[in-house]
Amino acid sequence: MKPGRLASIALAVVLLSIVVPARAATIQITMENLVVSPAETSAKVGDTIEWINKDVFAHTATAKSGDFDVMLPPKKSVMSVLKKAGTVDYYCRYHPNMKATLKVEP
Amino acid sequence: MFTRWSTAIAAAILLSSPALLQGASAADKPTDPQIAHIAYTAGVIDINAAKQAQKKAKNKDVKAFAEDMLRDHEAVNKQALALVKKLNVMPEDNDTSKALSKQAGDKLAELDKLSGAAFDKAYVANEVAYHKAVNGALETQLIPSAGNAELKSLLQTGLKIFQGHQQHAEHVAAELK
Numbered sequence: 001m002k003p004g005r006l007a008s009i010a011l012a013v014v015l016l017s018i019v020v021p022a023r024a025a026t027i028q029i030t031m032e033n034l035v036v037s038p039a040e041t042s043a044k045v046g047d048t049i050e051w052i053n054k055d056v057f058a059h060t061a062t063a064k065s066g067d068f069d070v071m072l073p074p075k076k077s078v079m080s081v082l083k084k085a086g087t088v089d090y091y092c093r094y095h096p097n098m099k100a101t102l103k104v105e106p
Numbered sequence: 107m108f109t110r111w112s113t114a115i116a117a118a119i120l121l122s123s124p125a126l127l128q129g130a131s132a133a134d135k136p137t138d139p140q141i142a143h144i145a146y147t148a149g150v151i152d153i154n155a156a157k158q159a160q161k162k163a164k165n166k167d168v169k170a171f172a173e174d175m176l177r178d179h180e181a182v183n184k185q186a187l188a189l190v191k192k193l194n195v196m197p198e199d200n201d202t203s204k205a206l207s208k209q210a211g212d213k214l215a216e217l218d219k220l221s222g223a224a225f226d227k228a229y230v231a232n233e234v235a236y237h238k239a240v241n242g243a244l245e246t247q248l249i250p251s252a253g254n255a256e257l258k259s260l261l262q263t264g265l266k267i268f269q270g271h272q273q274h275a276e277h278v279a280a281e282l283k
Contacts, residue, residue, distance in 0.1 A: 034266050056181045057267065074181060094174055095270050 026050055026079075029100070031059045031072065031092070036100035044105045045085050052077045060093045063102075069093075135251040136200070142190050143197035144206070145248065145261060148240050149183040151210040155236075158214055159229050167278050168226045175233070175271065182264050189256055223282075230279045237272035241265060 025047045030037050032054040043049065053059050053072040061070040067088055070080050085106040092098040136144065152175055159172035190197055213232060220228050244265045252258040 033263055034270070056185045057178055058181075094177070095267065097270050097273070 024048070028052055029061070029102075031055060031061075031098065034095055034098055036092075036098050038100070040101045040103070042103045042105065043082055045082055047104075048079050048081050049102075050077055050079050058094060059098065061090050062093050063088045063090045065089075136202070136248070137198070138253050138257055139195050139198035140200045140202070141248050141252055141261070142186060142195060142257065143199055143203050145244075145264065146183055146186050146197060147203040147206050149179045149186070151206060152179045152233075152236065153183070154210070154214060155217075155229065155233070158217060159225075162217075162221060162225050163229065164222050165226045165282065167281060168230060171230070171233070171274060171278050174274065178267055178271065182260075182267065185260060189260055193254060193256070195254075227279075227282050230275055230282060233275040234272065234279055237268050237275060241268050241272060244268070 025043070026049075027041060027043050027047055028050045029041055030052045034055065034057075041049075051061055051070055051072050053074060053076055056074045058074055059072040061068065061072065063069065065086070065088055067084055067086070068080065068090070070078055072078055082102075082104050085104050088102045088104065090100060090102060156172040156175040156179070159168065160176070163169045163172060217225060217228055217232070244261055249258060249261045249265065252261055
């Protein structure tokens with residue numbers, strides 16, 4: 001490999017890390033067998049939550065505060081971006097025994 | 107022997123008295139094909155009840171409850187069909203399934219004569235009793251008797267979801283009073 005190419009790759013890596021801020025993470029929350037895991041998740045505003053429904057049942061991730069209400073069809077994943085800081089208790093509207101907490105830092 | 111067991115379990119389900127089940131001995135254990143049939147039949151019964159409620163119910167919480175029953179029970183039964191196909195098991199009709207179907211048919215006819223708030227109340231009351239009885243049967247007979255691990259696991263998921271249904275039905279019933 002020519003040194004010039006190596007330099008441009010290095011530059012690209014540097015530029016990429018500027019374009020994509022390290023703090024915007026994707027965090028997975030799974031619903032399986034009528035249980036939300038993890039039961040408590042910490043994230044930051046701007047992070048993406050990937051809601052994964054492994055059940056054959058439809059679920060929802062519904063914030064008690066009304067901040068979000070995500071529909072999760074059976075065996076599907078849904079992405080949503082966190083826009084508001086705060087500690088949110090959420091549950092499944094169809095199966096209210098499914099409860100968890102999401103801590104969103106500013 | 108199976109007939110005696112079926113009569114006991116059917117009676118228990120119908121009378122909501124799981125205590126009757128305790129009389130059944132180990133020799134009365136239903137087979138996996140019979141368990142699959144009973145579980146599927148129990149699901150169909152609640153689906154039919156929900157369809158009737160969708161047409162007749164007036165109260166919005168009762169309508170929403172019926173919709174939840176339809177969605178969940180159809181999902182469980184779809185899963186049950188996929189499982190018996192995968193395991194190459196033919197669900198086997200039996201006296202318990204027959205007794206359940208007969209009783210459910212009578213209940214549908216009885217509820218059909220009611221309307222408005224009277225229907226709502228009777229439907230929800232029956233849902234409480236029905237889920238309680240089915241959950242009792244699952245816990246004390248069907249789950250312990252299931253031989254196949256995947257069938258057992260599906261029944262356990264069913265129990266978990268139906269316990270939620272029972273709580274939901276009890277909550278709606280309390281609101282209607």
